[in-house]
Amino acid sequence: MLKIYSKAQCTYCDQAKALLKSKNIEFDEVRIDLDPSAREFLISAGHKAVPQIYENSLYIGGFDALRQHLNT
DSSP, X not given: OXXXXXXXXXXXXXXXXXXXHHTTOOEEEEETTTOHHHHHHHHHTTOOSSOXXXXXXXXXXXXXXXXXXXXX
């Protein structure tokens, strides 16, 4: 299962979610602007921007990395 860390008004977050929906790929969205522990997780992992995408515990990356991962 894919997990997308995102926030409101994030164009790349919206594009990542739209890409997954267009391919009928299920994902969980975690909004860092609504979940302080998720925000702290991203900061502790060294991330400075969203979206950040994980597949199970494997780090994929941001939107561009997701497109490459899906061979789009």
